[in-house]
Amino acid sequence: MSEQPGIDAYAAYLPAYALDDTRLDATEPPRAGGPVRGVAAYDEDAVTMAVEALRHIAADTPAGRQLLLATTSAPYEAKTSAGIVHEALGLDPGVTALDLRGHRAGASALDLVLRAGATAALADVRTTRPGAPDELAQGDAAAAFVGGLRAAVLLARVGRTAEVLDRWRLPGERHDRVWDERFTAEILVAAGLDAARRALAEASLDTVDQVVVSSSNPRAATALRRALGGSGQDAAIERATGFTGAAHPGLLLAAALDEAPPGQSILLLSATEGADAFVLRVGAGVRAARGGPSVRAQLAARQRLGYGRYLRWRGLLDVQGPARPAAPAPAAPPMHRRAGWKYRLEGSRCDTCGRVTTPPGRVCASCGVDGSGAATAKVSLRDRTARVVSATRDHLTTMPEPEVAIVVADSDGGGRLSAYATDxxxxxxxxxxxxxxxxxxxxxxxxxxNYFWKLRPARPETAPGKDTADGQ
Incomplete structure (x- = not known):
């Protein structure tokens, strides 16, 4: 790694759904102009969103580096969730997978990316009690970063710790508890201003071109933006996504990098349980550094979600399902033996006829040749487009939807997939x-x-720096 630390590649992932109305009684008047929160689908969590954010930028992570998953909503407690992300990405076994937990984990992961060349995903699914005052102010998203120099160079980094009861959750609880934001805002603003001023001094700058503020306390975020001369672009993104927990500083930084010209300076300030300030210089290769569509393009492509459907997805509304047994639990031995298929969607290419068999097998599904004695090539279908050849609608699904589509699709380059459709x-x-x-x-x-691959409609990929939709 270069002695000068920074970011080589980045990406953001926003779920396909947005919630802007939490009325249980449709006769009540809608609240116009309110906040909107991003909503992960019922089949998404911090692991799946991390995979989506990282899949186009992390494939070349070398052995000896670290893969980090920063989240407050890990799907497992004792088990390392980053290991599932590692397997789905097909990374070298020499890449160490680690979880970082807590609201400050996102800033900590960014620090390790910038200063140690790590690869990191910041991902969170946020859930509040129905009717909570900040229900629409919380949201789901992921951002990913790879250490290097193309996108941005780190000029200074300063951290401040403040032990304060701001947001917390006991083991076994689903929802955060929140102290009165008027009390905690004062503490976070003081820590944030101190960290920001020290970072600017360390970078030998009086001002920066852009200020990006992330905070678990909305009152503190507003005060810090005002004090530091922010443009409000970060606040506009936040109003369209909600506070996305550990993912939030990464999401706002990704949105800033999407539009910042090379050479511009950025102050990123995360004020949560203290403060973390980063001063960055946007790199000459920032346009080529982004993986996938920009944040604004993804915001413009979202679907509106009804409140009742959202409550069902989160298990906050107990609805009678179909009279059928629960799906069987996967077992550890076959999951390990079939990891190539389950996590990386790998098929086997026949050495005789060149056709791809899925799931991979000893015998070619096309020509019937037994390839057990040959070195059958493994082919991953996870990044290929597949075209539907048949579709069935399942009305007895155990998923929190009245029906789902099951499709058979032929993958470009060979291989047939049978999978659930989603989004x-x-x-x-x-x-x-x-x-x-x-x-x-x-x-x-x-x-x-039980994780596996589904199929969703192909999203038009946006060329770096040439968004087809800007969310305006």
Missing amino acids: VPPGDVVVGMPMTPTFRRLWTTDSIH
Whole structure:
């Protein structure tokens, strides 16, 4: 790694859904102009969103580096959730996978990316009690970063710790508890201003071109933006996504890098349980450094979600499901033996006819040749477009939806997939539709999460620096 630390590549992932109305009684007047929160689908969690954010930028992570997952909503407690992300990305076994927990974990992960060349995903699914005052002010998202120099160079970094009861959650609880924000704002603002001023001094700068503020306390965020001369662009993104927990500083930084010209200076300040301030210089290769669509392009492409559907997805509304047994729990031995198929969607290419068999098998599904004595090539289908050849609508699904689509699709370059469709109404799935694999949670049984790949409609990829939708 270069002696001068920074960011080589970055990406953001916003779920396909947005919630802007929490009325249980439709006769009540809607609240116009209120905040909007990003909503992860029922089959998404911190692990799946981390995979989506990292999949296009982390493939070349070398052995000896670290893969970090920063979150407050890890799907497992004792088990390392970053290990699942590592397996789904197909990284070198020499890459160490680690979890970072807590609201400050996002800033800590960024610090390790910038100063130690780590690869990190910051991902969170935020849930409040129905009717909570900040229900629309919390949101779900992920951001990912790889250490290097193309996107940005670190000029200074200063941290301040302040032990304060701001947001917390006891083991076994689902929702954060929050202290009166008027009390904690004063503490966080003091820590944030001190960290920001010290970082600017360390960078030998009086001002910066752009100020980005993330805070678990909205009152503190507003005060810090005002004191530091922020433009409000970060506040506009936050109003469209909600506070996304550990992912939030990374999400706001990704949005800033999307639009910042090379050479511009950025002050990123995260005020949570203290403060972390970073001063960055945008790199000459920032446009080529982004993986996937920009933050604004993803905001413009979201679907509006109804409140009742959101409550069902989160398990906050107990609804009678179909009279059928629960799906069986996966077992550890076959999950380990079939990791290439389960986590990386790898098929086997026949040495004789060149066709791809999925799931991978000893015998070619096309020509019937037994390839057990040959070195059959493994081919991953996770980044290929697949086109629907048939679709079935399942009305007895155990998922929190009245029906789901099950599709058979042929992958470009060979290989046939049978998978659930997601992020699309079942009736909209038609023969010939292009779809792309996405890593999702199928179901949870006996305290075991069953992850596999589903298919979603292909999103038009935006060329770096040339957004087709800017969210305006």
